[in-house]
Amino acid sequence: MGKPTGFMEFDRRDEDNRPADSRIGDWDEFIVEHDEKELRSQGARCMDCGVPFCHTGEVVQRMATGCPVNNLIPEWNHLVYQGKWEEALQRLHHTNNFPEFTGRVCPAPCEGSCVLGINEPPVTIKSIERTIVDRGFENGWVVPRMPKQRSGKRVAVIGSGPAGLACADQLNQAGHLVTVFERDDRIGGLLMYGIPNMKLDKGIVQRRLDLLAKEGVEFRTGVNVGVDLSAEEIQDRFDATVICVGATKPRDLKIPGRSLTGIHFAMDYLRGSTSFLLSQHGEPINAAGKDVVVIGGGDTGTDCIGTAIRQGCRSVTNLEIVNRPPDQRAGSNPWPQWPLVFRTDYGHAEAKAKFGADPRLFATETIEFVGDSDWNLTGLKIGKVDWSKERPGVAPFSPVEGSEEVVNAQLVFLALGFLGPEQVISEAFGLETDPRSNILANEDDHETSKLGIFTAGDCRRGQSLVVWAIREGRNAAIACHKYLTSPVPA
Numbered sequence: 001m002g003k004p005t006g007f008m009e010f011d012r013r014d015e016d017n018r019p020a021d022s023r024i025g026d027w028d029e030f031i032v033e034h035d036e037k038e039l040r041s042q043g044a045r046c047m048d049c050g051v052p053f054c055h056t057g058e059v060v061q062r063m064a065t066g067c068p069v070n071n072l073i074p075e076w077n078h079l080v081y082q083g084k085w086e087e088a089l090q091r092l093h094h095t096n097n098f099p100e101f102t103g104r105v106c107p108a109p110c111e112g113s114c115v116l117g118i119n120e121p122p123v124t125i126k127s128i129e130r131t132i133v134d135r136g137f138e139n140g141w142v143v144p145r146m147p148k149q150r151s152g153k154r155v156a157v158i159g160s161g162p163a164g165l166a167c168a169d170q171l172n173q174a175g176h177l178v179t180v181f182e183r184d185d186r187i188g189g190l191l192m193y194g195i196p197n198m199k200l201d202k203g204i205v206q207r208r209l210d211l212l213a214k215e216g217v218e219f220r221t222g223v224n225v226g227v228d229l230s231a232e233e234i235q236d237r238f239d240a241t242v243i244c245v246g247a248t249k250p251r252d253l254k255i256p257g258r259s260l261t262g263i264h265f266a267m268d269y270l271r272g273s274t275s276f277l278l279s280q281h282g283e284p285i286n287a288a289g290k291d292v293v294v295i296g297g298g299d300t301g302t303d304c305i306g307t308a309i310r311q312g313c314r315s316v317t318n319l320e321i322v323n324r325p326p327d328q329r330a331g332s333n334p335w336p337q338w339p340l341v342f343r344t345d346y347g348h349a350e351a352k353a354k355f356g357a358d359p360r361l362f363a364t365e366t367i368e369f370v371g372d373s374d375w376n377l378t379g380l381k382i383g384k385v386d387w388s389k390e391r392p393g394v395a396p397f398s399p400v401e402g403s404e405e406v407v408n409a410q411l412v413f414l415a416l417g418f419l420g421p422e423q424v425i426s427e428a429f430g431l432e433t434d435p436r437s438n439i440l441a442n443e444d445d446h447e448t449s450k451l452g453i454f455t456a457g458d459c460r461r462g463q464s465l466v467v468w469a470i471r472e473g474r475n476a477a478i479a480c481h482k483y484l485t486s487p488v489p490a
């Protein structure tokens, strides 16, 4: 334990973001790092509990608690307090392949289950994690680790998001020859083309990819497996396959007016925007001068808001069907569960700075898209819903009579979540799927219904988080390694 009385002496201090009204003028990351002294004080707040919950990564009453990759949090908090940054980095990399990603984008379930959080603000675990790894890169401590020997076994990893990358990293370090196939033109999955630059700089993603390539992982972009390269060819050329294709099928909103021009899936918008920023080619959907409505919340909705503001939209409104969450944990949502409380994310803060109000309208449904005679979107008919009155067999809420209104919009982004993986891969490999159309495999061995084919990430567990994808990729690598090294493959 760094400082036994640290949690009594120091208050939690969240790291600063650059001021919202100035950062919206660029696409650079918005976080500002604490200085050394402040970070060490924050590390000293860790109580090194006898039974720490922050690193458990367990699901309690169907809710995740603690760090899914089981980061050794009290250990590195202690090392940070002592100023032993390089040792802290070693401990961090022991459990997490990519702390520079989670330290930026993770919602930090660890902080929700920090014991100090029972009656005080929890330790700032996520900022400490990010700073440890950022310092590691700045000081040249993160260098390629060449596998000592090669097994001669070849593994195909299909999909290059955090699950595929974590799996490839683990298997490569175990000595296998790993090729990652990606259908897009860049590696990284949603790290590259989903989460925008201001939250996760693409140079930071590329830095890790370059490291993996130096360590021997082969990357093949522009290969849509199941279309450009058959399942049979993959199975002929590789000893094992790990499928990490994400959950990329977007949920639609099939209401009157859906075919009007100006309604897009969020990922088409975000992907185009990042691709244009990186290549300066193409014509991304542009919100400049337009009234924008984002339907749906979560990270995707926030990212659409932040992107539209940077492009110079005239207004932005965010519709959420759910009620506004409470400011404090409800009794039904006790510690150490993830606290379901009202949060203001970066996009909401930016909308408030630019337009003077939080953009979110809660308990609001879209009834109809409204257009002009040329089939261009001009607005949305919306209405309030009442969650205390369900309509059995129809919806768990009822419309509030007389609450209907029309809001102006020339652009709508649908950020309503995802319905699982596209089926091309499971059909090509002849894999069984679960009732939600995810690729069927249990959490322990990640084995699909076909021998030697494993799966991990959003395509197995459904739409989730970067940190869960990393955990899944690591676990699938363990199972795949066991398969490759057992005397007679099971």
Ligand SMILES: Cc1cc2nc3c(=O)[nH]c(=O)nc-3n(C[C@H](O)[C@H](O)[C@H](O)COP(=O)(O)OP(=O)(O)OC[C@H]3O[C@@H](n4cnc5c(N)ncnc54)[C@H](O)[C@@H]3O)c2cc1C
Binding pocket: 105, 106, 107, 158, 159, 160, 161, 162, 163, 164, 181, 182, 183, 184, 188, 189, 190, 191, 194, 195, 223, 224, 225, 226, 244, 245, 246, 247, 248, 267, 270, 299, 300, 303, 424, 425, 456, 457, 458, 459, 463, 464, 465, 466, 467, 469
């Ligand atoms: C807009 C957005 C913002 C998000 N923000 C956050 C956040 O802030 N924090 C957080 O923790 N999580 C966030 N998430 C969720 C997180 O990004 C995902 O849970 C995570 O990326 C899933 O990782 P994955 O490796 O399973 O899949 P993905 O990252 O989706 O990667 C799958 C890859 O497989 C490729 N692929 C698919 N089919 C084929 C094929 N047939 N052949 C070859 N390649 C194929 C795809 O092109 C893609 O690159 C966000 C998600 C979205 C959509």
Ligand code: SF4
Binding pocket: 066, 067, 068, 069, 070, 071, 073, 096, 102, 103, 106, 107, 108, 109, 110, 111, 125, 126, 129, 467
């Ligand atoms: S990966 Fe996420 S949950 Fe784990 S320590 Fe980092 S911020 Fe917390």
